[in-house]
Amino acid sequence: MAFDVARIRALYPALQSGTVYLDGAAGTQSPTSVIEAIADSYRRGTSNAGGFFDASLRADYDTAAAREAVADLVNGEAGGVVLGPNMTTLTYRMAQALAETWRVGENIVVSRLDHDANVRPWVQWAHRAGVEVRWATIDLATGELPSEQYRSLVDGSTRLVAVTAASNVLGTRPDVRAITELAHASGALAYVDGVHATAHGVVDIVQLGADFYATSAYKWDGPHVGCVIASPERLESLRPFKLASSANDVPDRYEWGTPSFHNYAGVAAAVDHLAALDDAAAGTRRERLVTSLRAAEQHEHALFKRLLATLEADPRVTLYGKAAHRTATVYFRVNGFSPDDVARELAAQDINVWSGHNYAWEVTAALGIRDTGSAVRASLAHYTNDDDVDRFLAVVQAL
Numbered sequence: 331m332a333f334d335v336a337r338i339r340a341l342y343p344a345l346q347s348g349t350v351y352l353d354g355a356a357g358t359q360s361p362t363s364v365i366e367a368i369a370d371s372y373r374r375g376t377s378n379a380g381g382f383f384d385a386s387l388r389a390d391y392d393t394a395a396a397r398e399a400v401a402d403l404v405n406g407e408a409g410g411v412v413l414g415p416n417m418t419t420l421t422y423r424m425a426q427a428l429a430e431t432w433r434v435g436e437n438i439v440v441s442r443l444d445h446d447a448n449v450r451p452w453v454q455w456a457h458r459a460g461v462e463v464r465w466a467t468i469d470l471a472t473g474e475l476p477s478e479q480y481r482s483l484v485d486g487s488t489r490l491v492a493v494t495a496a497s498n499v500l501g502t503r504p505d506v507r508a509i510t511e512l513a514h515a516s517g518a519l520a521y522v523d524g525v526h527a528t529a530h531g532v533v534d535i536v537q538l539g540a541d542f543y544a545t546s547a548y549k550w551d552g553p554h555v556g557c558v559i560a561s562p563e564r565l566e567s568l569r570p571f572k573l574a575s576s577a578n579d580v581p582d583r584y585e586w587g588t589p590s591f592h593n594y595a596g597v598a599a600a601v602d603h604l605a606a607l608d609d610a611a612a613g614t615r616r617e618r619l620v621t622s623l624r625a626a627e628q629h630e631h632a633l634f635k636r637l638l639a640t641l642e643a644d645p646r647v648t649l650y651g652k653a654a655h656r657t658a659t660v661y662f663r664v665n666g667f668s669p670d671d672v673a674r675e676l677a678a679q680d681i682n683v684w685s686g687h688n689y690a691w692e693v694t695a696a697l698g699i700r701d702t703g704s705a706v707r708a709s710l711a712h713y714t715n716d717d718d719v720d721r722f723l724a725v726v727q728a729l
């Protein structure tokens with residue numbers, strides 16, 4: 331069998347204890363290959379980059395290899411991969427650099443479906459630059475982000491459209507391509523948050539029309555490293571704040587201070603691991619990623635269908651969001667129990683889920699649940715199996 335979840339699970343030390351990890355949307359587990367790549371980088375002797383000796387050359391190598399790997403993962407160019415501590419930090423950096431080019435009278439468009447990390451940096455820099463902020467809204471009944479609304483939101487003065495490729499709570503996958511086409515038709519740039527989406531299917535930033543695509547390796551089995559991918563030409567055109575003494579090349583211009591070189595070794599290992607999820611995948615790493623991530627998505631959805639059907643059949647359960655295209659992530663409440671209570675009950679049975687707004691600040695406010703504990707989020711990953719789903723459902727049904 332090409333996608334063999336038992337074979338895959340055996341690769342993760344954390345999965346051997348019996349804990350059910352349905353918290354992948356907040357961070358995934360790492361396979362031994364990733365753990366060893368990072369440990370090995372420490373073992374071999376370490377240094378800062380840019381020197382003449384081996385330890386330094388290895389730091390250069392690990393950085394270049396991480397960029398190549400991320401480029402393969404999203405179909406970008408290695409020379410356009412900015413690495414940093416996490417997506418939020420990098421998005422603030424990009425917002426500062428882009429806001430330098432905005433003028434009073436212009437506008438940007440953000441969405442209420444987005445994680446706050448793809449909202450607040452833009453809103454705050456827009457206020458600083460004196461540009462108008464326009465909001466795309468969600469359909470509360472379905473959790474969809476209708477793309478048609480962008481026809482009236484975007485005009486010739488729009489500089490940026492920030493939109494998510496998938497909601498980290500509702501799982502909604504908006505029609506990003508339709509939105510970026512409308513943005514581009516008006517001359518605006520598109521900044522796409524792929525932090526939740528990347529782990530759950532094939533990503534092609536060319537196909538999405540993303541001028542910038544943000545992702546975080548810890549959501550796809552890697553270490554805590556954030557990435558923003560753009561074309562090198564686009565990065566070249568912007569002037570982020572930086573030290574006078576640091577490199578002015580791209581993508582280095584956007585990378586502040588001494589990076590986490592050891593973690594970079596883990597980024598490349600994580601991408602290699604994803605490319606091998608389907609052990610019949612063949613060809614270049616990009617081709618293997620496409621095959622493997624398609625298989626992983628099918629696997630997640632087969633499990634998710636059952637999980638969702640069982641929750642839907644329970645009259646005590648309220649489900650938020652039912653988008654036509656979504657990731658295997660469910661957001662729900664159980665009548666008579668606070669979201670924290672449900673998460674606590676599950677934790678008592680060694681099942682990890684999150685309760686609360688999960689930084690989906692605007693979504694939870696729009697749904698009117700933010701002030702009352704929001705909801706419970708269970709998110710499947712490629713390593714989730716039938717037993718995980720059974721154990722989760724058994725606890726919810728016994729409440």
Ligand SMILES: Cc1ncc(COP(=O)(O)O)c(C=O)c1O
Nearest residue numbers: 416417418445447498525526546
């Ligand atoms: C959809 C989405 N966007 C952005 C972020 C922020 O990412 P980071 O933790 O790398 O800053 C998260 C984190 O949970 C997320 O789920």
